[in-house]
Amino acid sequence: MKKVYAMLGMAMKAGKVASGEFSTEKSVKSGHAYLVIVSEDASNNTKKMFSNMCKFYEVPRYFFGTKEELGSAIGKGMRSSLAITDENFAKSIKNGLEQFGSRAE
Secondary structure, X not given: OHHHHHHHHHHHHXXXXXXXXHHHHHHHHOOOOOEEEEOOOOOHHHHHHHHHHHHHHOXXXXXXXXXXXXXXXXXXXXXXXEEEOOHHHHHHHHXXXXXXXXXXX
């Protein structure tokens, strides 16, 4: 779990994270997102919106962490959604999530 947060921090420092609902949605729809993470405590509407959007645009989507944990991992306030915009970061974060037992949908 710590590995995933560390990778999110590195991706953020490299400028490869879009955070917040608007930015996440924009990167999915523009084809820049390789991975979407939605916090487990996001609203049902947010979860449903990203589930449907990611399914349509064929972007892997994971539910992971809380808004607070995701925000602090990237050095920001609370965030309910993040998009990883780099393929290599996305692969390693995905591996970390799957080791933790999270599943893509």
